[in-house]
Amino acid sequence: MSGYFSDFAPLAYDPQGSGPGFRHYDPNEVVMGKRMEDHLRFAVCYWHSFVWEGGDPFGGQTFRRPWFPGDTMDLAKLKAEAAFDLFRILGVPYFTFHDHDVRPEGASLTESRRRLEEMADLFETKMAAGGPKLLWGTANLFSNRRYMAGASTNPDPEVFAYCAATVRACMEVTHRLGGENYVLWGGREGYETLLNTDLTQELDHMGRFLNLVVEHKHRIGFKGAILIEPKPQEPTKHQYDFDVATVYGFLKRYGLEQEVKVNIEQGHAILAGHSFEHELAMANALGIFGSIDMNRNDQQSGWDTDQFPNSVPEAALAYYEVLRGGGFSTGGTNFDAKLRRQSLDAEDLVMAHAEAMDVCARGLKAAARMLEEEALEGPRRARYAGWAKPEAQAMLGAGASLASIADRAEAEGIDPQPASGRQERLEAVVNRYV
Template sequence: MTDFFAGIEPVRFDPEAPADALAYRHYDPDEMVGGKRLEDQLRFAVAWWHSFAWPGGDPFGGQTFERPWFEDTIEAAKLKADVAFEMFGILGQPFYCFHDADIRPEGANFSESQRNFEEIVDYLGEKMQSAKTKLLWGTANLFSHRRFMAGAATNPDPDVFAYSAATVKSCIDATHKLGGQNYVLWGGREGYETLLNTDLARERQQAGRFLQMVVDYKHKIGFDGTILIEPKPQEPTKHQYDYDVGTVYSFLKDFGLEGEVKMNIEQGHAILAGHSFEHELALASALGILGSIDMNRNDYQSGWDTDQFPNNVPEVALAYYEILKMGGFTTGGTNFDAKLRRQSLDPMDLVAAHVGAMDICARGIKAAAAMLEDGGLETARAERYSGWDGAAAQEMLKSGTLDSIAERVVSQDINPRPQSGRQEILENYVSRFV
């Protein structure tokens, strides 16, 4: 045991807890929601990078956190793991997620970094044997080190491509070894800063071939988890090749991977792309590629990815509505890709942030389940498109031509009048549940 969380007891469900008590007031893991235990519907995960590796910096200032494991050594990495699993025990969430660089010290070369990684992966495996918390997904950090300043798979240097491929192989191996249920790829720097030195066609082909290699390797080693791509728009580069759901789906179709790869969608990235979270989830669901989510929020007055913990119940409810409508998560879950504010220095802040976020998500998914059961939104949607259910409309869509349709418009004197979309009524409907 460490003393980092000294005095903080495991958090329990207690809706009557005093206002200043650390308790779940809405998240009861055993409550049945939508036909499943709430824990099994939400499938919460803690992000290792923000919770234990992030030093509290931002684009305008450096480290504010002082943690006893902030050294690049094996001993510090093991201490970090000890503290992480202590927090997992306090929160009681079922999963966690990591990048390779989050859990191991950087070596002088790939081989040394790999030895460090394997040692810590074995250490995590030992800790998981006596813990409830399992691995939701693993991923590779192919963006922080200066070698990745021009991208990883899309890098103009083939040696960086090779280094990245070797890194991803090791991370898939580690995820498989630890029983991870997914493997995520997100291209933090897969984009460009200027077209003056960029060959778009070449870089896109490199990215496609890289992903094909990942899928091939998954099948080779018998990893039965889901491969996920996480869209990321234009931060920090001017343009990213995995901008949003629509862009990634086109990419998957182009390289014949739409049946192999699904998506991990982050609320903050959806906002940066100019979309809502529920838009990205609804589109991914419609395309059959929704796999998992990163739950957080952005500051709507800032133009960058602030990765704050969620606190907006209506926004969260609409997101879970799309997830429940497709039948809920399978291998995916709710990963808190969220970090404390730079002034939130204490261990209690870290626990309280997750507790509050888990309660917000519980409120949101219960509202979403109630809306689905009530059926008001789906009834309104069906009514709006009901004209397409008629035989004439179906025939027009199936075998009509511009000539035949124009002839029918003239012969039947078709002169449609606009119908109300009832947006405000539907917004008021949602408000009744949240």
């Protein structure tokens, strides 16, 4: 290997080591009957790792990498070489990308599609030579100024058509590369002000577009899952895909709840006023859990900072819900995370991923122990035990009425007494595992 990451050998599990390596992530360790690698299904994202230049709202590029500015196919291929080098160093089984990440946009839709297909040729070669598989692909329908008023929700029908062509190309490349999912991230599917917005029309257009995507999935024989990534606020004030519950309501309205699932990001969950584990539990309860983007937000900042995860307790609670729901099927753990703009070196990118993988491994093992020992499930079952009684079940049956339930309550003189939820005790239980 030569190039940007030439100083790094593939990382190994080395729990007692002092140099680069994994202290907790052993891909072959068996957890709840499955290899750790098969539980976690790690993926490195193309965009933050290889496209972001280190800018922020108050300052420009801080990273100087050999493939920047990435505006030619030669630079795109150099970037791909570096990307697959990092994938090999980390030993991740998957990667993810937007179309715009891997190729520069052409002068026309046709040229953009051809460039994407040319990059897919290179990816196929790399993947066949032992590179990782594709967890999911997606289209960038938010960066270009054409999307400033939305993508499928744009008031201009030509933007809708442009999006259709872009998504078709990206879906077909994802299918060709054996991608296990296809993600729609509605970065600008929302509005700034109601003064110029027709909510009903925009929602209907978004619903129609998603139906077209699902129809095309079946037409081309793509077997992967279609995922929506919920995101509140930022960049638009009112996002139509605010959180898991909002997305589910949208899917129900447009008849897609059996066809589309969700890709949940930790940072987005926090922006929506939820915890990550809440969104995961909600997705499982509604039957639409698909995959996760693992990252974190700065607790002192009110926006989506996309930092690498570093909290074992947070990871444990997240993977607890993943495992409790049966684990990943087509989904996985995608590191939608970026370095701080002062972290300039190749080593920073390697170690940020390695440490995050260790955090997730520790969280997974803690979550598995809590499940196996019924540390939370036992108390949870006891709390709801009254619902196992015949008279309680009868209230939920088709023959019950409000009046019949009320009559029984009066006849039996029911006088319920509150029972402790024992929250602090359960929080202490979790702490013993992490």
